[in-house]
Amino acid sequence: MAKRPQLTGRAAILAIVVCAIAMSLAYPVREYIAQRRGIAELQAEKARVEADRQALAAQAEQIRDPNWIKRTAKERLHYCGPGEKCYVVMDAEPDKTEKTVKQPATRPPWYQTLWESVEAVDTGKGRKAE
Known part of the structure; x- marks a missing residue:
């Protein structure tokens, strides 16, 4: 008795056709899923924006x-x-947790520094020559 081959020609053609159909449907299904995800994100953003709008409307009504x-x-x-x-x-005692912030020493303008050095040399308070 002769053994039948495991894979007949019809089975091979059927497998090729099924693979072709699966491959042709893969891209549209992926796009469909991506679009559904995008729609869900946009709906969530729309709900957030609507909540913000309602809060601003309530605030505007309150301001009136x-x-x-x-x-x-x-x-x-x-x-x-x-x-x-x-x-x-006012508090009788300042809050001890608050620390006074030291302001950095501000440099005088350049012309003031120049004039003070000229005055110091003129009065003899400048550096002494050796």
Whole structure:
């Protein structure tokens, strides 16, 4: 009895056709997935921008309120209305955590340095010759 070959001609052609179909579908499927990912990112960005827009609209509405303007001026700028007595309470002791920042010594302008050196030589306070 003769053994049948493992791979017939029909099977080989069928395998080639299946591979060709798979290869022709790979690029469009990859593009489809990339476009879906891009759409999802754009939708997330749109939601974020819409939330920002709503927050700004609420802030704009708040700014139009005259009572908010008066309250903010009193809190932040220490404004007083007519006929009001306003007080600012200062700490009796400065905060120990705050450190005074030393300002770097500023150099005088060049012409001042030149004039001081001329005056020093004229009065004899300059270097003594050996």
